[in-house]
Amino acid sequence: MTGLERICIEHDCATLIAAYCNAVDARDHAAVVGMFTDGGTLRRPLEGALTGHAAIRAFFDGLPTVPRRHVSSNVVVTVIDNDNATAISYLTAYASTHVNDKGIAPLSPTYLIAEYRDRLTRDGGRWKFAERNTVFMFRTDVT
DSSP states (O other): OOHHHHHHHHHHHHHHHHHHHHHHHTTOHHHHHHTEEEEEEEEETTTEEEESHHHHHHHHHTSOOOOEEEEEEEEEEEEEETTEEEEEEEEEEEEOSOOOTTSOOOOOOOOEEEEEEEEEEEETTEEEEEEEEEEEEEETTOO
């Protein structure tokens, strides 16, 4: 693998990680599900392992429809080979209970800081999550 090929894989995987947060916030659950391989797994601290498109879709369809933003940062992609990589990134999540008459939500404190630990694979020419493990580091509702 050339250096350029490695950089392209890192870029494509980092783009997937950011696109995931954008799709979650836009409630584009079909896009979110499409970012996982057919047998992909989303691991959540409270819900456990959600494997396959139907289980992942059901989880996202069941989320409350409050205004929210997921901000990913500190993305580090480790290329294994031309079709496999791992990644670690941070998530800072914001949510509000409502929007005003101009469609703007009041800024609330961060309610969650988490770490994503990903296993990524090239599937049909596109990078996808084979596994996305969400690890909560800080939550406002934990004492």
